[in-house]
Amino acid sequence: EVQLVESGGDLVQPGGSLRLSCAASGFTFSDYWMTWVRQAPGKGLEWVANIKQDGSEKYYVDSVRGRFTISRDNAKNSLYLQMNSLRAEDTAVYYCTRGDSSGCPQYWGQGTPVTVSS
C-alpha cells in the first residue's frame, strides 16, 4: 500500500524558515516524480514544485522560486521542501504527492500545516 506521511509543519514568523519532510513507503520511491501541492485556508489547490526521479530536474511555481527548494533522498525514501523567507501568503496545508507514470499526482499524503504569522 502506497503511503506518504508529511511532517515538519509549524507556526513560523515571517522571514523564517521551515523544512517539510515526506516519508514514502509501499512503492519504489526512486521510480517516480514527486510533487508538493499546497492549499491555503479556504482556498483552492496550488502546485508548488516537482522533482524528477534522480533529482536532476526541479521545477517551481513562480511565487516560491528562489525561496523554496525541493529535494529527495532516494536511499531514505524521503522527499523534502526547504522553505526560506516565508511570507504570510505561504500559510497553507502542504501535501506530498506521487505521480503516476505520466506525472499525474496519483497518491497524496494527509498534509502538514504551515502557518506564517507573527
Add this chain to the structure above:
Amino acid sequence: DIQMTQSPSTLSASVGDRVTITCRASQSLNSWLAWYQQKPGKAPKLLIYKASSLVSGVPSRFSGSGSGTEFTLTISCLQPDDFATYYCQQYNSYSSYTFGQGTKLEIK
C-alpha cells in the same frame, strides 16, 4: 504557463441529478488532464486521469471527456457521498502544473 478556467464555481443539485463541470485550458493539453474530489479536512482524491481514464475503484457514475483545451467531468445520478469540491488539474509538462479554481457541489 497554462491557465485553467473551471466552471461553475458552485453547483447546487439533488440526489439523482446528472451534473457537468467544465475546465478550459489556455493552450492544448493533449489529454493530460486530471479530476480530483476533495472533502473538508481531507486530501484530494484522484478520480480521472488522462482526461477520461477512471481510477480503479471510482464509481462508474463518474466520467471524464474532452481533449485539447476543453474538458468535462460528468457525474450521473448523484449520490449523497458525491457532494464535495472538485478540481481539474493540467499536467502537460513537468515544468508547470496548474489546478482549476474548484467547483463546490452542494445539495439543493
